[in-house]
Amino acid sequence: MxxxxxxxxxxxxxxxxxxxxxxxxxxxxxxxxxxxxxxxxxxxxxxxxxxxxxxxxxxxxxxxxxxxxxxxxxxxxxxxxxxxxxxxxxxxxxxxxxxxxxxxxxxxxxxxxxxxxxxxxxxxxxxxxxxxxxxxxxxxxxxxxxxxxxxFLQQNNLTYAPISNELKDELKCELVVSTSGITEVSFEGTDFYKVPFGEVVPLVKGRKVFIQKGYAFIPTADLVVCVxxxxxxxxxxxxxxxxxxxxxxxxxxxxxxxxxxxxTYTGKEYVAKGDKDRLDPAHLDAYSKKHFPLCMRNNHEVLRSTHHLKHFSRLQYGLFLKGIGLLYEDAMEFWREEFTKIMDGDKFDKQYTYNIRYNYGKAGKQVDFSPYSCTKIIMNNVGPGEHHGCPFRHWDLPILKQKMGEYGVSSEGIDSVLDLAKAGHYQIACGKYFEYTHNQPPSMTINHPNQYFEESMNLAKEKSSKKT
Structure with missing residues (x-):
């Protein structure tokens, strides 16, 4: 399946x-x-x-x-x-x-x-x-x-019954002083329950509950701890x-x-819908600086500087470009123009055109492949000399810090992103990078490079419409 x-x-x-x-x-x-x-x-x-x-x-x-x-x-x-x-x-x-x-x-x-x-x-x-x-x-x-x-308690045979009003009044002073969130005013309208203190260890540890003879007296709101x-x-x-x-x-x-x-990726699929969403390849350099996530911006810049990308980088970046609207004919011309700066056309045709046709469902299994999600990119292995993968997971922290500085992220922003990357929260780190490069956070956690691009583009359109 x-x-x-x-x-x-x-x-x-x-x-x-x-x-x-x-x-x-x-x-x-x-x-x-x-x-x-x-x-x-x-x-x-x-x-x-x-x-x-x-x-x-x-x-x-x-x-x-x-x-x-x-x-x-x-x-x-x-x-x-x-x-x-x-x-x-x-x-x-x-x-x-x-x-x-x-x-x-x-x-x-x-x-x-x-x-x-x-x-x-x-x-x-x-x-x-x-x-x-x-x-x-x-x-x-x-x-x-x-x-x-x-x-709920009745349906699940959880026998928690409120203490009597007499006992509640007798313990009023202790309950008000010891119970977190309870005041003199709220006390009268609150039921309390007598439970073994071992069932509410978090409350005992936080000193938020009154204990007497091995039992804790908890308000209704804290029954959730027992359950x-x-x-x-x-x-x-x-x-x-x-x-x-x-x-x-x-x-x-x-x-x-x-x-x-x-x-498994559980978010929106990003598939361009023909000529309606066509991307002009001439815009890629500008888009990479303003709207690409860090992983795709890096791939684009490496491609422009070396005129080549290894297989998995081409796959990751090529499907991303497909998802933002680069049509098959334009993709073939884009990759050909770049690669033939370091090789002749025959070599490009023999060694590289098949992969482009494969990505667009025109060769091999003829499947219309979708761009990679963040989860898939994060789980990839990245070897020496390869440029795919997630920068927040696969890059050394000094390199990540240097790149973000070059792209205009503030020192405060760099530290915030690095802390998240160190803790393994790679997608949240990407969202923070978005926030510091766009002056506002994304509408949702970044789960897909094409989502990042879409949110960035929508934000630019909103700002443009406000100016007019």
């Missing part, structure tokens, strides 16, 4: 007789899905779930404090831009019972279990999946009303079980999807 191909949006819903399984926005995923779905639906749900979890991860990497209003806002905005509005329904806290709500919860349920199959395969994958799923769980839980939380602890333990155990059962999956199509899922 080609999981990088452009995905078709599924219009039909998944048939499900057990609607009572989907009457709450928060799910402990204690029961496996029982209804059969087809392979197309399986793939679609998997990729949507992966995109959801990546959006949650990137919201934190952008610098927003987890679970803050800004953090929630950017997640909702990115979900909307990515066409994942059904997941927004689950973090609004309404818990309504419309058909759209039911379908959103079904998709959430199925996709969670599909990703269990993909992420049970190694310790690193399990760790990443558990952390993202806990964030997704907590985001929905803290959005619930008091009534919604009580309904998260149970959710994590249950999910971790389940992933270990799934890992042992993986050999029983004998469908090569499913295995191919699951094996490659973590490195």
């Amino acid at each position: 080609d999981t990088t191909a452009r995905r078709r949006k599924i219009q039909k819903t998944i048939a499900h007789p057990e609607n009572d399984l989907y009457n709450h926005d928060v799910n402990m995923y204690s029961e496996r899905p029982q209804t059969v779905i087809n392979l197309e639906e399986f793939e679609e749900l998997a990729l949507e779930r992966l995109q959801l979890l990546r959006i949650i991860e990137q919201a934190s990497l952008k610098g927003f404090k987890q679970y803050s209003e800004d953090w929630k806002k950017t997640i909702k905005e990115d979900l909307a831009k990515s066409g994942l509005k059904k997941y927004i329904r689950l973090i609004n806290g309404y818990c309504t019972q419309t058909e759209q709500d039911i379908q959103a919860r079904r998709a959430d349920h199925y996709s969670h279990f599909i990703l269990r199959l993909a992420y049970c395969r190694s310790e690193d994958l399990r760790r990443w999946f558990i952390n993202r799923e806990m964030e997704w769980f907590k985001l929905r839980f803290i959005s619930q009303s008091q009534e919604g939380i009580m309904k 998260l602890s149970k959710f994590r333990a249950q999910l971790s155990e389940s992933l270990n079980i799934y890992n042992h059962r993986l050999p029983s999956i004998d469908d090569d199509r499913v295995n191919s999807l699951l094996n490659d899922l973590h490195n």
